[in-house]
Amino acid sequence: MNEPSNHQTLNHAAYGNGRILGLVAPTSAIEWLCMPRFDSPSVFARLLDIEKGGTFRIDHASGPCTGQMGYIQNTNVVRTVFERGEEKWEVIDFAPRIPAGLGVRVPIEIARLVRPLAGEPRLVVEFDPRPDYGRAVPRIRQTTNGLSVAGFGTPLHLATSVPTAYITSRTPFVLTRPHWFVLSYGTRDSLPTLASVNHDLERTVAGWRQWARSCALPFFAPELVLRSALCLKLHAYHDTGAIVAATTTSIPEAMGTPRTWDYRYCWLRDSAFIVEALRRLAQLWEGEQFIRYLRDVAEVGPLQPCYGVGGERDLQEVMLPHLAGFNGNGFVRIGNAAFVQRQHDLWGELILCLQTLLTDQRIVHDEADGYYPLIRRLVEEAIAAAPLPDTSIWEFRSILKNYTFSRAMCWVAIQRGATLAERFGDWETARRWHGIANQEQQTILQHGYSTEKGYFTQALNGVHPDASALLLSTIGLVDARDPRFTSTVEAYQRLLVSNGLMLRYKNEDDFGDTTSAFTICSFWWAEALALAGRLDEAIAVFDRVAQYANPVGLFSEDIDPASGMLLGNFPQAYTHVGLIHAAMTISEFLEVRDGRVRAWT
Numbered sequence: 350m351n352e353p354s355n356h357q358t359l360n361h362a363a364y365g366n367g368r369i370l371g372l373v374a375p376t377s378a379i380e381w382l383c384m385p386r387f388d389s390p391s392v393f394a395r396l397l398d399i400e401k402g403g404t405f406r407i408d409h410a411s412g413p414c415t416g417q418m419g420y421i422q423n424t425n426v427v428r429t430v431f432e433r434g435e436e437k438w439e440v441i442d443f444a445p446r447i448p449a450g451l452g453v454r455v456p457i458e459i460a461r462l463v464r465p466l467a468g469e470p471r472l473v474v475e476f477d478p479r480p481d482y483g484r485a486v487p488r489i490r491q492t493t494n495g496l497s498v499a500g501f502g503t504p505l506h507l508a509t510s511v512p513t514a515y516i517t518s519r520t521p522f523v524l525t526r527p528h529w530f531v532l533s534y535g536t537r538d539s540l541p542t543l544a545s546v547n548h549d550l551e552r553t554v555a556g557w558r559q560w561a562r563s564c565a566l567p568f569f570a571p572e573l574v575l576r577s578a579l580c581l582k583l584h585a586y587h588d589t590g591a592i593v594a595a596t597t598t599s600i601p602e603a604m605g606t607p608r609t610w611d612y613r614y615c616w617l618r619d620s621a622f623i624v625e626a627l628r629r630l631a632q633l634w635e636g637e638q639f640i641r642y643l644r645d646v647a648e649v650g651p652l653q654p655c656y657g658v659g660g661e662r663d664l665q666e667v668m669l670p671h672l673a674g675f676n677g678n679g680f681v682r683i684g685n686a687a688f689v690q691r692q693h694d695l696w697g698e699l700i701l702c703l704q705t706l707l708t709d710q711r712i713v714h715d716e717a718d719g720y721y722p723l724i725r726r727l728v729e730e731a732i733a734a735a736p737l738p739d740t741s742i743w744e745f746r747s748i749l750k751n752y753t754f755s756r757a758m759c760w761v762a763i764q765r766g767a768t769l770a771e772r773f774g775d776w777e778t779a780r781r782w783h784g785i786a787n788q789e790q791q792t793i794l795q796h797g798y799s800t801e802k803g804y805f806t807q808a809l810n811g812v813h814p815d816a817s818a819l820l821l822s823t824i825g826l827v828d829a830r831d832p833r834f835t836s837t838v839e840a841y842q843r844l845l846v847s848n849g850l851m852l853r854y855k856n857e858d859d860f861g862d863t864t865s866a867f868t869i870c871s872f873w874w875a876e877a878l879a880l881a882g883r884l885d886e887a888i889a890v891f892d893r894v895a896q897y898a899n900p901v902g903l904f905s906e907d908i909d910p911a912s913g914m915l916l917g918n919f920p921q922a923y924t925h926v927g928l929i930h931a932a933m934t935i936s937e938f939l940e941v942r943d944g945r946v947r948a949w950t
Contacts, residue, residue: 356676357396357399357675357676358899358914358915359600359899359903359905359915359916359919360374360375360418360899360900360901361373361374361375361380361381361396361899361901361903361919362418362419362420362427362442362901362903363425363580363583363596363903363919363920364425364426364427364442364443364444364459364583365425365444365583366444366445366446366453366455366456366553366587367446367453367455367583367585367586367587367588368385368386368444368455368456368457368586368587368588369382369384369444369455369457369458369459370382370383370387370583370584370593370596371383371393371444371459371596372396372596372597372919373418373427373429373442374406374418375415375416375417375418375429375900376406376408376413376414376415376416377406377407377408377416377429377431377440378395378404378405378406378475379393379404379405379406379442379459380393380394380395380396380402380404381393381394381395381396381397381596381597382405382459383613384457384503384505384534385457385503385534385535386586386658386659387584387586387593387596387613387658388593388613388614388657388658389503390480390481390482390503390683391403391479391480391481391482391483392478392479392480392503392505393405393477393478393479394479394482394483394672396597396600396675397482397598397599397672397673397674397675397681398483398672398673398674398681399673400673401479401483401671401672401673402479402483402672403477403478403479403480403483404475404477405461405475405476405477405478405532406474406475407440407461407463407472407473407474407475408472408473408474408475409431409433409436409470409471409472409473410471410472410473410521411433411471414431414432414433416429416430416431416432416439416440417429417430418430418900418901419900419901420576420579420901420902421441421554422558423557423558423561423562423575423579424553424554424557424558424561424579425443425446425557425579425580425582425583426441426442426443426550426553426554426557427441427442427443427901428440428441429441429442430466431470433470434468435467435468436467436468436469436470437465437466437467437468437470438463438464438465438466438467438470438472438524439462439463439464439466440461440462440463441461441462441463441464441550442459442460442461443459443460443549443550443553444458444459444460444553445458445460445549445552445553446553446556446557447549447552447553447556448552448555448556448559453556453587455587456533456537457533457534457535458531458532458533458534458537459531459532460529460530460531460532460541460546460549460550461529461530461531462527462528462529462546462547462550463524463527463528463529463530464524464527465524465525465526465527469523469524469525470523470524471521471522471523471524472521472522472524473515473519473520473521473522474511474515474516474519474530475519476489476496476507476516476517478498478505480498480501480503480505481501481502481503482669482672482681482683483671483672484669484671485500485501486500486501487499487500487501488500489517491513491514491517492506494506494508494540495507495508495509495513496509496513496516496517503534504534504535504536505532505533505534506532506533506535506536506537507530507531507532507533508530508531508533508537508540508541509528509529509530509531510527510528510529510543511528511530527543529541529543529546531546557579560579560582560632561575561578561579563631563632564578564630564631564632565629565630565631566630567932567933567935567936567937568936568939568940568945569888569932569935569936569939570891570895570928570932570935570936572902573895573898573902573928573932574630574928574929574932574933576901576902576903577626577902577925577926577928577929578626578627578630578632578925578929580903580920580922580925581623581626581627581635581922581925581926581929582627582632582635583596584596584623584922585623585635585638585639586615586658588658588659589638589642589645589658589659589660590635590637590638590639590640590641590642591615591620591639591642591656591657591658591659591660592615592619592620592623592624592635592639592922593612593613593614593615593658593922594612594613594614594615594616594619594655594918594921594922594923595612595613595906595918595919595920595921595922595923596612596613596918596919596920597612597613597918597919598610598611598612598613598681598682598683598918599611599674599675599680599681599682599918600675600905600906600916600917600918600919601674601675601678601680601916601917602863602865602906602907602916602917603863603864603865603907603909603916604676604678604909604914604916605678606678606680606860607679607680607860608680608860609674609678609680609681609682610682610685610687610918611664611666611682611683611684611685612685612906612918612921614655614656614657614658614664614685614688615642615655615656615657615658616654616655616687617643617652617654617655617656617695617698617699618654618692618694618695618698618742619922619923619926620639620702621639621698621699621701621702622698622923622926623635623922623923623926624636624639624640624702624706625701625702625705625926625930626925626926626929626930628705628706628709629929629930629933630929630933631711633706633709633711633712636702636705636706637706637712639702640702640703640706640720642660643699643702643703643723644719644720644723645660646660646662647723647726649662650662652695652699652727652730653688653689653690654687654688654690654692654695654744655685655687655688656688662688663688664684664685664686664687664688665684665686666682666683666684666685666686667682667683667684668680668681668682669681669682669683686746687744690739690740690744690746691734691737691739691740691749692739692740692741692742692744692755693731693734693735693737693739693752693755693756693758693759694739694741694742694752694754694755694757694758694759695758696727696728696730696731696734696758696759696762697731697757697758697759697760697761697762697765697824698758699727699762700724700727700728700731700761700762700765700766700769701761701765701824703720703723703724703727703769704765704768704769707720707769707772708772718773721769721773721775724766724769724770724773725766725770725778727762727766728762728763728766728767728770728782731758731759731762731763731766732759732763732782732785734759735756735759735760735763735789736751737751738750738751738752739751739752739755741754741755741807741817742754742755742817743817743853743854743858745858745859746859747859748858748859750807750808750809750811751808751809752807752808752809752815753793753797753805753806753807753808753809753811753815753817753818754815754817754818754820754821756789756792756793756797756809757793757797757821757824757826758824759789760786760789760790760793760826761824761825761826763782763785763786763789764782764783764786764789764790764825766782767779767780767782767783767786770782790826792809793809793826794826794827794833796809796810797809797818798833798837799811799812802814802840803836803837803839803840804818804836804837804840804841804844805818805821805833805834805837806818807854807856813854813855813856814837814840814841814844814845814854814855815853815854816841816845816851816852816853816854816867816870816873816874817853817873818837818841819837819838819841819870819873819874819876819877820873821834822834822877822880822881823876823880823930829877829880829881829882830881830882834877834881835881838874838877838878838881841874842874845870846874847866847910848866848910848911849890849893849894849910850866850868850871850894850897850908850910851866851867851870851871851873851874852864852865852866852867852870852910853867853870864909864910865907865908865909865910865916865917866907866908866909866910867906867907867917868894868897868904868905868906868907868908868917868921868924868927869921869923869924869926869927870927871890871893871894871927872891872894872924872927872928872930872931873927873931874890875887875888875890875891875894875931875935876927876930876931876934876935878890879931879934879935879938880934884935884938884939884942887931887935887938888935891931891932891935895928897913897915899915903919903920903925904919904920904921904924904925904928905917905918905919905920905921905924906918906919906921906923906924
């Protein structure tokens with residue numbers, strides 16, 4: 350059994366239920382948990398400060414140890430097995446997600462089961478909540494039914510079968526029978542028991558497996574795709590339909606830099622990509638919920654790139670200098686200044702999302718007509734925004750240009766919007782939009798591709814390569830076998846790839862040079878190769894990038910090409926979207942090439 354070190358790596362498992370979203374390490378330490386929402390202040394944040402962040406872990410009395418961690422198959426329930434000499438025990442972590450009719454019951458609580466497997470291990474519990482990102486000093490008091498945590502506006506209660514005096518004094522106890530812990534936000538209807546916790550575990554496992562069973566998986570990399578789908582599901586907020594970009598804040602894109610951001614919010618762009626990835630896997634509920642959320646936030650005022658999970662518009666960015674940061678990196682932020690940016694690709698992603706969901710024959714839309722005013726608004730806004738500079742998909746903070754990808758996504762909004770206008774019988778508007786879309790397409794192809802450089806450039810009439818151009822074939826702007834696109838793929842392999850991983854771009858941004866590979870870009874690369882007919886190369890790229898998954902199959906935002914270290918917020922939904930799309934596309938081409946059919950294979 351390995352002894353844990355203070356050097357932090359992103360080897361955690363994420364778990365949740367739609368209201369809870371936390372990270373547990375192989376040491377059993379819960380190192381990230383916010384309550385009562387995904388974007389609430391943290392209760393445990395050891396990930397961002399080993400000393401001040403707070404944690405909840407179950408150690409051996411002789412000292413901490415690291416276990417073998419994995420998910421119970423086809424679930425988001427985490428099981429970690431520990432050994433110390435002849436002693437062996439397991440810790441099971443889950444957030445109850447109980448099937449109830451056509452829905453689920455999702456309390457704001459986490460549960461932990463500790464079970465002996467061999468011998469009689471002596472364990473000790475460290476229950477050290479540090480609410481409000483470690484800024485609050487909680488009052489932990491013994492109650493009739495456990496421990497209450499109060500004094501900071503977030504009422505928590507820990508119910509447990511372990512004597513509370515052992516927890517507050519960190520007194521070791523002998524594990525001769527199963528013990529349980531349930532940490533709840535607010536009051537609970539009834540006191541947990543071992544039987545009720547076991548029942549919730551069984552129903553949660555069954556519920557996740559029921560969800561997994563309905564996924565339409567590809568032939569290629571089905572296990573990775575399913576884990577990615579389960580990860581994406583964790584990021585969908587049950588109450589509103591918002592989907593957050595990642596679980597965490599402030600894991601740096603590159604160590605020793607201020608490239609730290611808070612991704613616990615709903616980026617409309619990321620959400621649209623997530624919805625489409627899940628739709629390709631036959632998961633539709635998340636998309637239906639998201640477009641309702643989109644309609645709700647759109648009614649409030651002008652659309653912005655990101656929102657709180659409750660639709661909050663003001664996400665003021667604040668630094669937390671009292672926290673040391675991931676591995677001492679510093680620069681811990683909450684909030685995100687992107688909420689005030691102009692990101693013109695937004696309209697394209699939203700129209701694509703609306704088009705695919707409103708035209709999917711599996712969904713009955715009793716209120717489909719109610720979305721047409723929103724569609725008209727989005728398309729007209731895209732027409733107005735197309736020629737204007739913006740901050741791009743990469744959210745440059747001060748470098749405004751007419752970015753090629755942003756302009757292409759405005760074209761998508763107009764072109765697909767015209768198709769939707771026809772569907773709604775608005776023929777005059779459809780004709781006007783089709784005409785504008787044709788002009789926009791010609792402008793992008795003429796000014797977004799550099800014949801001198803031999804690739805699509807980051808901005809119109811520009812010179813820099815940008816990995817977002819690898820998506821131009823998937824949105825239909827240019828055919829994947831068009832020489833302009835194939836030459837772009839070739840050039841990007843020379844210009845943007847480092848140690849087999851693709852960077853977003855190499856030109857300086859607001860913070861200087863960028864050194865980390867943005868993981869989704871490598872999956873875009875794999876998909877672009879497949880679409881261009883270079884299937885074996887696509888598989889090689891996919892397999893190479895897939896090897897960087899952490900031990901439980903999760904990805905962060907970035908990879909350091911030099912060390913292979915996972916960096917950036919974790920788990921990053923966007924990365925798992927890229928994996929799903931690449932795997933699905935590769936699989937479809939493999940089926941055609943190898944003459945496979947769905948029946949009996």
